[in-house]
Amino acid sequence: xxxxxxxxxxxxxxxxxxxxTISQVNEWQEKNIKTxxxxxxxxxxxxxxxxxVLWF
Numbered sequence: 001x002x003x004x005x006x007x008x009x010x011x012x013x014x015x016x017x018x019x020x021t022i023s024q025v026n027e028w029q030e031k032n033i034k035t036x037x038x039x040x041x042x043x044x045x046x047x048x049x050x051x052x053v054l055w056f
Contacts, residue, residue, distance in 0.1 A: 003028055 007024055 004025065007021055007028075010021075
């Protein structure tokens with residue numbers, strides 16, 4: 001959970017791009033299936049930018 005939050009913080013700070021974020025999240029989810037089932041991460045493109053939404 002903390003790693004996902006840190007990824008979100010880095011992304012929102014513009015330190016990593018959207019594709020890198022998605023690949024990190026996918027890799028993290030594959031390695032942590034039980035935790036991943038409790039955490040859904042949705043990344044959507046908007047005209048004003050990309051919103052990263054964490055559902056807990």
